[in-house]
Amino acid sequence: MRIIAGAHKGARLSSPSGANTRPTADRVKESLFSMLDGYGVLQAANVLDLFAGSGGLGFEAMSRGAAQVDFVDSSLASLRTLQANADKLGLDHSAKVHAGDVLHFLAGLPGPDDPEARTFDLVFMDPPYPLGEDAVTQILGRLAAHLDMESIVIVERAARSPEPAMPDGLEVFRSKTFGETAVHFVQLVGEG
Structure with a gap:
C-alpha cells in the first residue's frame, strides 16, 4: 500500500498483520480523493479516520494538505502500525x-457547547463489513455533533450492503460503487 499523491507520493505504508483489516484499493482511493479535491475539503483540514487500520486514507489526506488527522482503532496491531x-x-x-x-x-469528545469542542472537516469511516447497519447509524448519529455544514463524512461499505440509514440531521448526497466497495458521501442536512 502506498500514498498516491501529494507531499508523500510513493511512500509505502505498512499494514497490520492478520486478515482483520481491509485497506482501501488504490483505484478506489484515487477516485475518492479526486472527488474530495473537487469539493475543496482537503487543504488545512481537520480529519478524523475511524476504524483507521493502517491509516491509508488519513495519511493520504495529510499528504494532500490536511493539517491534522486523528486516527481511531481498537486493534493493537493497527495502533502499532498507525x-x-x-x-x-x-x-x-x-x-x-x-x-x-x-x-x-x-x-x-467535548460537546458542541464546550469551548474545547472540535469540528472535523473530513471524516473517513471504514468499519469492518460485518459491523451491523444499526451500529453504523449510531456512530453517524454521535458524529453529527462534531460536523459543520461544510464537513464531509465518507462511509465505506461492501457494495452488497444497503445504503447506510441516516440519523436525523444527516443525508447521503453522493454514492459510488467500485467493484465490491461502495463509498457514500454524507453531510449535514442543509437548511431551506
Missing part, C-alpha cells in the same frame, strides 16, 4: 493515534 507509519512519514506531530472503540472515542 504509529509506525506516522513516524516513518515524519507526521507524528500532526497525527494523533487513539486506542479504543469508536463510539467511546466519540462519546469522550
Whole structure:
C-alpha cells in the first residue's frame, strides 16, 4: 500500500498483520480523493479516520494538505502500525493515534457547547463489513455533533450492503460503487 499523491507520493505504508483489516484499493482511493479535491475539503483540514487500520486514507489526506488527522482503532496491531507509519512519514506531530472503540472515542469528545469542542472537516469511516447497519447509524448519529455544514463524512461499505440509514440531521448526497466497495458521501442536512 502506498500514498498516491501529494507531499508523500510513493511512500509505502505498512499494514497490520492478520486478515482483520481491509485497506482501501488504490483505484478506489484515487477516485475518492479526486472527488474530495473537487469539493475543496482537503487543504488545512481537520480529519478524523475511524476504524483507521493502517491509516491509508488519513495519511493520504495529510499528504494532500490536511493539517491534522486523528486516527481511531481498537486493534493493537493497527495502533502499532498507525504509529509506525506516522513516524516513518515524519507526521507524528500532526497525527494523533487513539486506542479504543469508536463510539467511546466519540462519546469522550467535548460537546458542541464546550469551548474545547472540535469540528472535523473530513471524516473517513471504514468499519469492518460485518459491523451491523444499526451500529453504523449510531456512530453517524454521535458524529453529527462534531460536523459543520461544510464537513464531509465518507462511509465505506461492501457494495452488497444497503445504503447506510441516516440519523436525523444527516443525508447521503453522493454514492459510488467500485467493484465490491461502495463509498457514500454524507453531510449535514442543509437548511431551506
